Amino acid sequence: xxxxxxxxxxxxxxxxxxxxxxxTGGIAAKELTQKGLKVLVLERGRMVRxxxxxxxxxLDPWQTKYPQGQLPQAELAAHYPVQRRTNYTMTEYxxxxxxxxxxxPYSEESRFDWIRGYHVGGRSLTWGRQSYRHSPIDFxxxxxxxIGVDWPIRYEDLAPWYEHVERFIxxxxxxxxxxxxxxxxxxxxxxxxxxxxxxxxxxxxRFPERRVSIGRAAHLTExxxxxxxxxxxxxxxxxxCIRGCPFGGYYSxxxxxxxxxxxxxxxxxxxxxxxxxxxxxxKAGKATGVRILDAETKKDEEFYADVVFLCASAFNxxxxxxxxxxxxFPNGFGNASDQLGRNVMDHHLGVGATGEAPEFADxxxxxxxxxxxxxxxxxxxxxxxxxxxxYLRGFGYQGGAYRAGWDRDLGNxxxxxxxxxxxxxxxxSQPGPWTMGLGGFGEILxxxxxxxxxxxxxxxxxxxxTLTFNVTIRENEIAMRRDMQNAxxxxxxxxxxxxVQGKDGGYAPGLGIHEMGTARMGRxxxxxxxxxxNQVHECKNVYVTDGAAMTSASCVxxxxxxxxxxxxxxxxxxxxxxxxxx
Amino acid sequence: xxNRRDAIRGLALAVGVGASGWAERxxxxxAPAPALTWTPTALTQDQARLLDVVAELIIPATDSPxxxxxxxxxxxxxxxxDYYEKSQVEQLLAGLARMDADARAAHGDAFVALAPExxxxxxxxxxxxxxVARGQNQSHxxxxxxxxxxxxxxxxxxxxxxxxxYDPVPxxxxxxxxxxxxxxxxxxx
Numbered sequence: 001x002x003x004x005x006x007x008x009x010x011x012x013x014x015x016x017x018x019x020x021x022x023x024t025g026g027i028a029a030k031e032l033t034q035k036g037l038k039v040l041v042l043e044r045g046r047m048v049r050x051x052x053x054x055x056x057x058x059l060d061p062w063q064t065k066y067p068q069g070q071l072p073q074a075e076l077a078a079h080y081p082v083q084r085r086t087n088y089t090m091t092e093y094x095x096x097x098x099x100x101x102x103x104x105p106y107s108e109e110s111r112f113d114w115i116r117g118y119h120v121g122g123r124s125l126t127w128g129r130q131s132y133r134h135s136p137i138d139f140x141x142x143x144x145x146x147i148g149v150d151w152p153i154r155y156e157d158l159a160p161w162y163e164h165v166e167r168f169i170x171x172x173x174x175x176x177x178x179x180x181x182x183x184x185x186x187x188x189x190x191x192x193x194x195x196x197x198x199x200x201x202x203x204x205x206r207f208p209e210r211r212v213s214i215g216r217a218a219h220l221t222e223x224x225x226x227x228x229x230x231x232x233x234x235x236x237x238x239x240x241c242i243r244g245c246p247f248g249g250y251y252s253x254x255x256x257x258x259x260x261x262x263x264x265x266x267x268x269x270x271x272x273x274x275x276x277x278x279x280x281x282x283k284a285g286k287a288t289g290v291r292i293l294d295a296e297t298k299k300d301e302e303f304y305a306d307v308v309f310l311c312a313s314a315f316n317x318x319x320x321x322x323x324x325x326x327x328x329f330p331n332g333f334g335n336a337s338d339q340l341g342r343n344v345m346d347h348h349l350g351v352g353a354t355g356e357a358p359e360f361a362d363x364x365x366x367x368x369x370x371x372x373x374x375x376x377x378x379x380x381x382x383x384x385x386x387x388x389x390x391y392l393r394g395f396g397y398q399g400g401a402y403r404a405g406w407d408r409d410l411g412n413x414x415x416x417x418x419x420x421x422x423x424x425x426x427x428x429s430q431p432g433p434w435t436m437g438l439g440g441f442g443e444i445l446x447x448x449x450x451x452x453x454x455x456x457x458x459x460x461x462x463x464x465x466t467l468t469f470n471v472t473i474r475e476n477e478i479a480m481r482r483d484m485q486n487a488x489x490x491x492x493x494x495x496x497x498x499x500v501q502g503k504d505g506g507y508a509p510g511l512g513i514h515e516m517g518t519a520r521m522g523r524x525x526x527x528x529x530x531x532x533x534n535q536v537h538e539c540k541n542v543y544v545t546d547g548a549a550m551t552s553a554s555c556v557x558x559x560x561x562x563x564x565x566x567x568x569x570x571x572x573x574x575x576x577x578x579x580x581x582x
Numbered sequence: 583x584x585n586r587r588d589a590i591r592g593l594a595l596a597v598g599v600g601a602s603g604w605a606e607r608x609x610x611x612x613a614p615a616p617a618l619t620w621t622p623t624a625l626t627q628d629q630a631r632l633l634d635v636v637a638e639l640i641i642p643a644t645d646s647p648x649x650x651x652x653x654x655x656x657x658x659x660x661x662x663x664d665y666y667e668k669s670q671v672e673q674l675l676a677g678l679a680r681m682d683a684d685a686r687a688a689h690g691d692a693f694v695a696l697a698p699e700x701x702x703x704x705x706x707x708x709x710x711x712x713x714v715a716r717g718q719n720q721s722h723x724x725x726x727x728x729x730x731x732x733x734x735x736x737x738x739x740x741x742x743x744x745x746x747x748y749d750p751v752p753x754x755x756x757x758x759x760x761x762x763x764x765x766x767x768x769x770x771x
Contacts (some may be wrong), residue, residue: 060748061742061769061770062738063747065664067730067737072665236753238751252744295695363759363761365758366759367754368693368755368770405767406732406769411725412721420641426644430766
């Protein structure tokens with residue numbers, strides 16, 4: 001039913017279309033509607049309403065169908081062969097927030113763990129909530145080192161938008177006053193436990209440049225009037241975030257951006273709407289809207305707008321552009337540079353160290369902190385003292401200390417006879433030893449041949465083309481991993497921990513669930529897809545503001561940066577539209 | 583929201599005991615095995631009865647309910663039907679069969695009919711064998727059985743709320759608290 005005319009076309013026309021309702025789609029919807037635009041939000045998956053559609057949010061451990069809420073192996077193998085790879089995302093508690101792989105196939109020339117959630121809110125419901133700003137050196141590194149292309153913006157361009165987003169979503173954190181780890185606008189920090197405090201004191205005494213901070217997490221510890229008015233309340237320290245929070249204690253699109261957008265009266269949200277392509281008007285030289293496949297009726301439909309925001313997650317926004325071919329864009333939308341699909345990045349992880357705390361056997365904690373400690377990057381900061389000769393860029397550590405629980409002797413973990421009866425029961429009813437772990441999150445450089453390509457031979461459940469992945473880490477990342485392991489071990493040893501064990505558990509691209517790149521920002525249309533305002537160089541009324549836009553990865557968790565880029569781009573779009581520049 | 587005290591009170595009523603009743607139940611565990619009060623769906627009646635006895639030996643009633651009162655045998659029966667891998671089920675059933683065979687060889691009767699000290703002696707043997715097997719990174723039915731009981735117990739309402747401490751909505755996080763103020767391990771992290 002393409003090419004609507006007259007009234008039908010007017011009915012399907014909005015000021016702006018936002019594709020995707022996750023962490024960036026929610027911000028785009030909020031910003032654009034609050035600035036007065038009529039906005040259509042298109043989401044490929046089902047509706048998920050805040051509070052109503054969190055079916056496992058208050059399940060107690062004894063209320064699960066299966067032991068410990070784990071799904072049977074046969075079900076995992078049949079439906080979730082990829083989603084299970086993290087070992088924590090796919091459980092009875094979370095199953096409804098992740099895709100079925102058998103219905104959403106892709107091809108792996110090299111292993112790529114693509115963990116996805118197709119529903120309103122996307123992965124903003126299940127994200128790790130760690131919220132850090134990229135630093136000035138992150139924005140300068142590519143240009144200075146001749147890697148990839150230079151970012152077309154600098155820290156100062158994004159700083160006010162970081163603050164704008166932090167004030168809206170609410171971030172709990174500690175200011176540290178470090179130039180390479182910029183402070184933001186924070187609600188009170190969460191507390192470290194006894195072992196973490198002692199670790200901080202002793203490790204910093206030995207390694208003063210390795211600051212030990214508490215994680216900066218998008219949880220409300222002192223909610224603002226605005227947050228309360230949206231129906232959100234303080235974090236209750238349940239640590240069941242991934243199931244959806246009945247308190248709105250952490251930020252999600254469902255509890256935040258989409259609620260704010262809805263309250264303006266300017267938003268229409270349409271679930272089950274798979275955007276298949278951008279509609280390009282050759283004469284006008286701009287996009288006029290998008291074509292969707294209705295996942296329920298299986299029919300095509302078109303929607304029109306002055307401006308389109310692609311917020312569908314890095315690879316799906318890129319997929320839409322790859323699938324949007326025309327005589328103007330035979331190789332994919334806005335792809336004269338041939339950079340579309342290239343420079344796939346993630347954060348490499350799964351390497352670090354653990355140790356046992358020698359003290360505090362008589363101390364414990366109460367509440368379940370949904371956050372850990374954070375050690376900001378301390379390598380290659382631009383001075384001689386932190387310079388590494390074996391790799392570029394750096395990594396941060398996330399970790400924490402906890403006391404082992406009742407499950408500490410399961411499987412083959414216990415040495416010798418475990419015993420049984422009242423003695424073992426009493427022992428397991430008490431907390432076990434304190435263990436502390438540090439796990440690195442390392443920057444991956446942009447490599448042009450780390451890429452996704454459109455595969456028209458393999459179709460998904462809707463008959464749509466799919467993606468093929470070819471992504472690997474290289475020498476720089478491998479050298480960094482050795483340092484990530486050794487430096488963690490030496491910090492724990494310096495702090496007096498016993499039985500310190502460095503470990504590299506391996507990493508496959510994607511496991512960080514921080515997909516980035518594939519439609520990078522840059523100054524030159526010949527070498528990048530997007531400009532400094534996230535506009536497609538070759539079609540200014542299409543903005544791409546999710547992870548696809550990233551020119552380099554930094555080593556910090558990226559969602560806050562995506563949100564800041566989105567808010568900045570929305571401001572730009574509204575002003576440009578008003579000027580008649582789109 | 584949920585209230586922990588109400589939940590505990592509700593459970594105490596449900597299992598029909600007050601705070602002072604656990605000692606009596608501990609003694610009851612030493613008496614001949616009671617008849618099953620539930621109907622197995624995946625296990626046979628004999629397998630379920632044996633599981634019921636051995637689960638209570640692994641996690642007996644003390645100052646908190648044991649595996650039987652916590653519903654652990656039913657938990658395992660259910661998981662045999664819909665969760666455990668085929669190899670796990672085979673190992674469990676072979677283990678139960680072996681326990682009966684060993685009981686008959688040593689004492690001429692089924693495991694459930696043995697005197698408690700004979701039951702404990704057999705389990706002690708299995709526990710030591712399982713320890714040796716773990717040292718060689720091999721599986722042993724008693725490791726698997728003990729794990730099934732342990733998971734079932736500490737994720738049960740009785741285990742989580744009475745043997746451990748469970749707080750569905752802590753409301754706050756305190757990083758440095760004397761263990762004596764908490765008293766037991768937290769049921770969830």
